[in-house]
Amino acid sequence: AQSVTQLGSHVSVSEGALVLLRCNYSSSVPPYLFWYVQYPNQGLQLLLKYTSAATLVKGINGFEAEFKKSETSFHLTKPSAHMSDAAEYFCAVTIYGGSQGNLIFGKGTKLSVKP
């Protein structure tokens, strides 16, 4: 079975500082990994995805994530935080053939950005 662990339910950074949101996964087969962002009272928007091609994945809004198999990690980073990045971020995993694409989500990390 697959699982995702997001370390830190709340992360606070200053505007302009590095953003680092941690995600570790568990999967017995090669995973597909996703980061979603959710603004208040809105749906989930895909930030980026790892699909077994390049291990460093670039997404929207200046975010990127690196797939590290040896560490079973897929941490999300952004060099310089903006106020507009304040939101909740979810890491998710799925596998090929996994029950018609069911996503397994982490518990989410709420990012606050201080002026």
Place this chain on the structure above:
Amino acid sequence: DAMVIQNPRYQVTQFGKPVTLSCSQTLNHNVMYWYQQKSSQAPKLLFHYYDKDFNNEADTPDNFQSRRPNTSFCFLDIRSPGLGDAAMYLCATSRDQSNYRSYNEQFFGPGTRLTVL
């Protein structure tokens, strides 16, 4: 633009009064999902349709039902809403890629926020 649409965005109902939430898609995807997301929690899959085949998660309460009259539309019916059913309900779609040995990428709608009084 191809998209997933949910109506209404905000729904208020009374305790025990049946309510229906709507999802439509212009992506022509064959899989549609319903998630429940409570405050500060991850989305929880309730059920999904693979074409017309209904797949219920084992722990989804009987109070929750779904209908998919055609490819484009899917409805979530809550027969007797309780206070604990207040949540954001998310609809998502995907095109099944199992024949291509690939993953199903899910596309989410904006959600319906349900309040139960």
